[in-house]
Amino acid sequence: MILEMTASAIIYSSALAIPSRGSSETARFVSRQTDAGLDILKSSLAFGLYGQKAFDDLSLIFEECRTANWDGYQAEPVFEETFQLAGQFLKALPLGASMPAISAEADGHLTMEWYRTPRRTLSVSIGPDGQLHYAALLGGSKAYGTEPFFGEVPEAIMSLINRVMVA
Amino acid sequence: MPPVETGEWLSRYILQKSHVRQDNTLRADPFIPHPHADLSVTRHLEFDAKAIWDIGEDVARQTGKALHGRAENLAGTYQGQSLSVVAAPVAGNRNHANVIGWPADKPAQKIIALEIAARSRYVPRPE
Numbered sequence: 001m002i003l004e005m006t007a008s009a010i011i012y013s014s015a016l017a018i019p020s021r022g023s024s025e026t027a028r029f030v031s032r033q034t035d036a037g038l039d040i041l042k043s044s045l046a047f048g049l050y051g052q053k054a055f056d057d058l059s060l061i062f063e064e065c066r067t068a069n070w071d072g073y074q075a076e077p078v079f080e081e082t083f084q085l086a087g088q089f090l091k092a093l094p095l096g097a098s099m100p101a102i103s104a105e106a107d108g109h110l111t112m113e114w115y116r117t118p119r120r121t122l123s124v125s126i127g128p129d130g131q132l133h134y135a136a137l138l139g140g141s142k143a144y145g146t147e148p149f150f151g152e153v154p155e156a157i158m159s160l161i162n163r164v165m166v167a
Numbered sequence: 168m169p170p171v172e173t174g175e176w177l178s179r180y181i182l183q184k185s186h187v188r189q190d191n192t193l194r195a196d197p198f199i200p201h202p203h204a205d206l207s208v209t210r211h212l213e214f215d216a217k218a219i220w221d222i223g224e225d226v227a228r229q230t231g232k233a234l235h236g237r238a239e240n241l242a243g244t245y246q247g248q249s250l251s252v253v254a255a256p257v258a259g260n261r262n263h264a265n266v267i268g269w270p271a272d273k274p275a276q277k278i279i280a281l282e283i284a285a286r287s288r289y290v291p292r293p294e
Contacts, residue, residue, distance in 0.1 A: 061185055072182040072230045074202050103185035103194055106201035107273075113194055118285035123195050123277055135195070135277035137285060144274040 054090050057102040058083070058110070065104040076108030081128040085149065086110040089126060092153050098165040100124070109133070114164045122164045124157060136160045168254040171264055173243040177208040177252065180223040181289070182232040193238050193287045195280035205265035208240075208252070212262050220292065222260050236291040244286045248279045 062083040069075055086102075089112070093099070100112035109125040122136040126149065134157055135144035147154035171177075179197060181187060186197045200206040209222055219237070227234035242252045250268045257263045269276055 057185075064183070064185075069230050070183065070232070071197070072180060072226045072232055073207055076202060101185070101188070101194075103196045104183070105196045105199045107199060109273075111194075111196055115188060118192050121281065121285075123281060125273065125277065133273040133277060135274055135281050137278075137281050142278055142281075144278040146272075146274055 051090070051093075051099050054099040054102060055087065058086055058090065061102050061104055061110065065108075070104070071106055073106060075104075075106040078104050078108050078110060079128045082108065082110050082126060085128070085130055086112070086126050088151060089124075089132070089149060089153065092151060094153070094158075097158075098161060114161050116164060120164055122157075122160045132157060134160065136164060138163055168256055168261065171210065171242050171252040171254055173241065173246060175242045175252075176211040176239055177242055177245075177264065178211065178219060178223075178237040178239050178290075179206070179208050180226050180237050181235045182227055182230065184233075184235050187235060187289055191289050191291070193284045193289050195277060195284045197238060198280035198283045198287075199276055200266070200269045203265075204269055204271075205255075205267050206269070208264050208266060209260060210254070210262040210264050214262060222262075223292070225259060234292050236289055238284075239288045239290055240283060240286060244283055248282055250279070 062078055064070060065075070065078040066080075066083075068077045070077070090099070098114055100114050103111045103113065105111055105125055107127070109127045112124045112126075114122040119137050120139060122134065125133040127133075130149045132147045132149050132154065133145075134147070136142060138160075143160060145156065147156055181193075181197055183197070186194050188194060198206060209219065211219060214222075220234075223234045223237055245252050245266045250266050252264050252266050255263050255265045269279070
């Protein structure tokens with residue numbers, strides 16, 4: 001019971017909190033401890049299975065698309081750096097967040113898609129430069145743009161994930 | 168070859184399984200134009216179903232990949248996104264065409280690709 005309440009509290013606060021990373025030694029220690037705790041929780045049987053599928057799919061897509069022309073239309077290969085960054089992005093998603101479906105684009109970017117219907121969907125691409133290119137259809141409206149990835153999910157993208165999956 | 172008309176059916180072959188969702192709808196990914204600024208498609212014109220599939224099988228064979236299916240759209244779907252479709256016959260596919268006029272920046276390409284994907288029909292490869 002205590003474990004369940006604690007886990008729920010962490011998920012809830014992790015999903016809603018605005019990430020904060022201090023620069024002092026103490027802040028870095030706290031950050032490392034928090035990340036380690038979240039890693040343990042994410043790998044637990046109760047919370048890890050769904051997220052693990054996204055990581056498994058990421059590895060599978062990387063293997064399928066790491067050679068040129070993987071789509072039959074002269075696609076660029078997916079580079080190791082892109083694979084690593086996509087893994088970091090998945091890991092940066094808050095506990096309890098919906099996990100995306102993974103694929104790749106012909107320019108060698110890996111893509112993560114949150115999907116409810118063809119007209120309510122978000123696609124986020126990541127390339128070796130660490131830029132996140134996103135586009136979303138939200139019923140009658142749309143949103144698109146680019147955000148840098150510095151190890152945390154940008155607020156603009158987190159907000160779109162929630163609008164697609166929760167609204 | 169005659170110019171491409173709005174009511175013509177066009178196919179884009181799908182060689183990557185993850186480009187198709189479990190509900191048989193298409194993701195935006197196969198509609199991102201790269202490495203060229205064009206997106207390759209095949210006009211149906213006078214082709215029968217077998218001829219359309221044969222071209223896809225040929226593409227798959229040349230790349231050592233499996234053909235999963237094809238995405239079908241009317242030319243008007245692309246034209247409605249301020250793109251143009253021009254006939255561009257190539258050896259082995261006289262019905263080849265290019266979708267041109269794509270914006271240069273990636274997010275703008277992605278939102279167009281999402282719109283096209285939402286209007287696409289997926290046809291799985293016959294068993």
